Amino acid sequence: MAQEDVFKKLVAHCKEYGFVFQSSEIYDGLGAVYDYGQNGVELKNNIKKYWWDSMVLLNENVVGIDSAIFMHPTIWKASGHVDAFSDPLIDNKDSKKRYRADVLIEEQLAKYDDKIEKEVGKARKRFGDSFDEVQFRETNARVLENQTKRDALQNRFVKALNDSNLDELRQTIVDEEIVCPVSGTRNWTDVRQFNLMFSTEMGATADGAQKVYLRPETAQGIFVNYLNVQKTGRMKIPFGIAQIGKAFRNEIVARQFIFRMREFEQMEMQFFVRPGTDPEWFQQWRQTRMNWHQALGFGSENYRFHEHDKLAHYANAAVDIEYRFPFGFKEVEGIHSRTDFDLSQHQKFSGKKIQYFDPELNESYVPYVIETSIGVDRMFLQIISAAYSEEELVSEDGKKDTRVVLRIPAPLAPVKLAVMPLMKKDGLPEKAREIIEDLKFDFNCQYDEKDSIGKRYRRQDAIGTPFCVTVDHISLEDQTVTIRYRDTMLQDRVPISELKNIIAGEVSMKKLFAKL
RNA sequence: GCGGGAGUAGCUCAGUGGUAGAGCAUCAGCUUCCCAAGCUGAGGGUCGCGGGUCCGACUCCCGUCUCCCGCUCCA
Numbered sequence: 001m002a003q004e005d006v007f008k009k010l011v012a013h014c015k016e017y018g019f020v021f022q023s024s025e026i027y028d029g030l031g032a033v034y035d036y037g038q039n040g041v042e043l044k045n046n047i048k049k050y051w052w053d054s055m056v057l058l059n060e061n062v063v064g065i066d067s068a069i070f071m072h073p074t075i076w077k078a079s080g081h082v083d084a085f086s087d088p089l090i091d092n093k094d095s096k097k098r099y100r101a102d103v104l105i106e107e108q109l110a111k112y113d114d115k116i117e118k119e120v121g122k123a124r125k126r127f128g129d130s131f132d133e134v135q136f137r138e139t140n141a142r143v144l145e146n147q148t149k150r151d152a153l154q155n156r157f158v159k160a161l162n163d164s165n166l167d168e169l170r171q172t173i174v175d176e177e178i179v180c181p182v183s184g185t186r187n188w189t190d191v192r193q194f195n196l197m198f199s200t201e202m203g204a205t206a207d208g209a210q211k212v213y214l215r216p217e218t219a220q221g222i223f224v225n226y227l228n229v230q231k232t233g234r235m236k237i238p239f240g241i242a243q244i245g246k247a248f249r250n251e252i253v254a255r256q257f258i259f260r261m262r263e264f265e266q267m268e269m270q271f272f273v274r275p276g277t278d279p280e281w282f283q284q285w286r287q288t289r290m291n292w293h294q295a296l297g298f299g300s301e302n303y304r305f306h307e308h309d310k311l312a313h314y315a316n317a318a319v320d321i322e323y324r325f326p327f328g329f330k331e332v333e334g335i336h337s338r339t340d341f342d343l344s345q346h347q348k349f350s351g352k353k354i355q356y357f358d359p360e361l362n363e364s365y366v367p368y369v370i371e372t373s374i375g376v377d378r379m380f381l382q383i384i385s386a387a388y389s390e391e392e393l394v395s396e397d398g399k400k401d402t403r404v405v406l407r408i409p410a411p412l413a414p415v416k417l418a419v420m421p422l423m424k425k426d427g428l429p430e431k432a433r434e435i436i437e438d439l440k441f442d443f444n445c446q447y448d449e450k451d452s453i454g455k456r457y458r459r460q461d462a463i464g465t466p467f468c469v470t471v472d473h474i475s476l477e478d479q480t481v482t483i484r485y486r487d488t489m490l491q492d493r494v495p496i497s498e499l500k501n502i503i504a505g506e507v508s509m510k511k512l513f514a515k516l
Numbered sequence: 517g518c519g520g521g522a523g524u525a526g527c528u529c530a531g532u533g534g535u536a537g538a539g540c541a542u543c544a545g546c547u548u549c550c551c552a553a554g555c556u557g558a559g560g561g562u563c564g565c566g567g568g569u570c571c572g573a574c575u576c577c578c579g580u581c582u583c584c585c586g587c588u589c590c591a
Contacts, residue, residue, distance in 0.1 A: 015526085016526070027581090028565065029582050029583080031581090031583095079591095089589085098517070098589075196589090249590085251589080401551085401553095403551085422549065422550065423548090450543090452548080452551080452552075454551030458551070458552050472549095491551095
């Protein structure tokens, strides 16, 4: 089966079995926004619990917070998002290629530099040791001509950027006769500004309102609370702050189902360390995080690290953990060494001292930060992708058959067990209800009496229920039931009184933590 | 945002200028009983939405929304 087909089936399966629906579907939907259904929300909550517990419960030096989505607008200036999240884009009408207008102009500046360096290089070769480079640069006609053009372009470019003058940016591209590298033409569209941050207004009256942004990442909520948590929690470096929350990005192109959404959820942990120890903590967290992923048992060969060669403005090291999705290896989690960039920026913009007094060193410093950042929705998609399988079965009498089963790790499964009477009579339904009454406070249970028992098993397979408990006539005599396992389809007969223990052992998060 | 393709029942799809179909799924009843597809019956669609042409539009035209593929972007 082709991989795209697998992906299509996944999307269909997610809808058909109540995992993921398109947002506002009865109104034709809303682009790149999705809702989680009755089973999806359970799986999602379990993923968050797996992460949260592995961070906050398992590490005594990691604590959690829940910061607001709205934050002071200056935070986004300090973080660099106001500048970096808004790109002026221009399309070439012939090649249909899109470029960042500022990048095109920067490349043009580089071309002037190349021309100048070429002249200088030629002269150096010609004159050898006696070459006076400074004088050459100041006097050579060709160098001066290019330098003048370059400076003029530079000034014009900076002014246009500062004024956010998009027409001027376009005119600059036209005047410089910049061509599309693909089509070679100068048939450009207008320059348009894409702001990747959503904004709204706070304050009821129009004149008193201030522009606020929906956070494009949860990290800043942690940084601006660094002092609060460190002081009130009496935290000693190294320590971490974890947070799970929604973030919003107005993506130009948001596609591939829930892989890239405009409203998404992040699970982030910022780990504050002594400057200079950041490389070793970076190594440690990258391994810890990989272990967390692989503990789910989907096969280590399906994961890999992807080292960044191009680093974001705040980072001195960055690596992604990628999973082999049906559409290729894609990022699920990022581990970034963010240096002291964020805390220093907030120190600068807020005017508050954000430092840690290290008693061992007897000095104060701005801590360095190692960030682990994972998308809940991507993790959800990763698990569904990994868990989805179509199996060919051959029954005892040789009949061929297929089943669709979600092999979700039991601790993450939306429904832990289904209890069903073998037949809808003779008191079996009542007995089944009785069992559910006893277990429903411990596990998410489902009752089903409709259709044949085999069909009911398949329905549970399709949503990844790890255990099916069946009540038959023997149950009424000796208080035992059969428990059928999703992955093997095998059954055991066990006393009803032991059900709780058996299932609890299998669905506990401890089962996963044991592998960390 | 550009180019290409698509949108008919919960799902997969058929249909075609003349009152909307199938299979599966759902629900009710019966039957069998430990691995889907037994019998009987029922519900469910203003054919993505809006406009136009026409006596008449699911079908033709225009617009729009959404999805898929490619480009582009990705902290």
